[in-house]
Amino acid sequence: MDHLRLPPGFRFHPTDEELVVQYLKRKVHSFPLPASIIPDFDIQKSDPWDLPGDWQQERFFFSSREVKYPNGNRSNRSTPSGYWKATGLDKQIIPNKQPVGIKKTLVFYKGKPPTGQRTDWIMHEYRLPQPTTTQGMEKWVVCRIFLKKRGKKNNKEKEEEEAEEIIDKKNVQQQQQDKSNPIIFYDFMSKRKEGDLPLLSSGSSGITTTTANADADADAVGDEDQEMSSSNRDDDSTFRRKEWP
Helix, strand or coil, X not given: CCCCCCCXXXXXXXXXXXXHHHHHHHXXXXXXXXXXXXXXXXXXXXXXXXXCCCCCCCEEEEEECCECCCCCCCECCECCCEEEXXXXXXXXXXXXXXXXXXXXXXEEEECCCCCCEEEEEEEEEEECCCCCXXXXXXXXXXXXXXXXXXXXXXXXXXXXXXXXXXXXXXXXXXXXXXHHCCCCCCCCCCCCCCCCCCCCCCCCHHHHHHHHHHHHHHHHHHXXXXXXXXXXXXXXXXXXXXXXX
């Protein structure tokens, strides 16, 4: 399909609502598009700097959502040199009290997760509110990809980046800790081999021993009390015999 080339001085700068209603929705339902200006391209097969078009400007693509696992709904975000990672919350596009689309923001990282290096490449992925598919049709999304200009970052952006870095570091530390301290499972039902540490025959043996010791102590105390009581009775009878001959 031949795509429209705008004359010098013209820019394709649609709003979020226009991208979803006029382009994505028409694409999903196979309706004619306002202009053949957004190409079909699998963005997961290329890094953002190798995508068609002028990388210094915003680029738009129709792309199909490739699932990461056969039985799941999670999208595949990996590319030859890195991966796209979602940041922030999804934003609903609501022009007239009725959501027409959902906007997801992603950042490109070089390397492999979770130790990738953050870049300034940003992608806005637009999808319809509900999966609208027909038989034999893929799940389409429209993507806006651009290189973020370096400049002073506001406090909110700094806090989001710091929070993501902290989460990534914790994930790496947890993985390293899991590797260095693997979980060992013991089979207590199997027969004890030679050289193994002796195991208790049952979990209640310690309690039984403690209870038996406690009963023995109680019996000893009771015997002492009986001896003292009998001796006191003997003394009392002797005293009485002396008082009443």
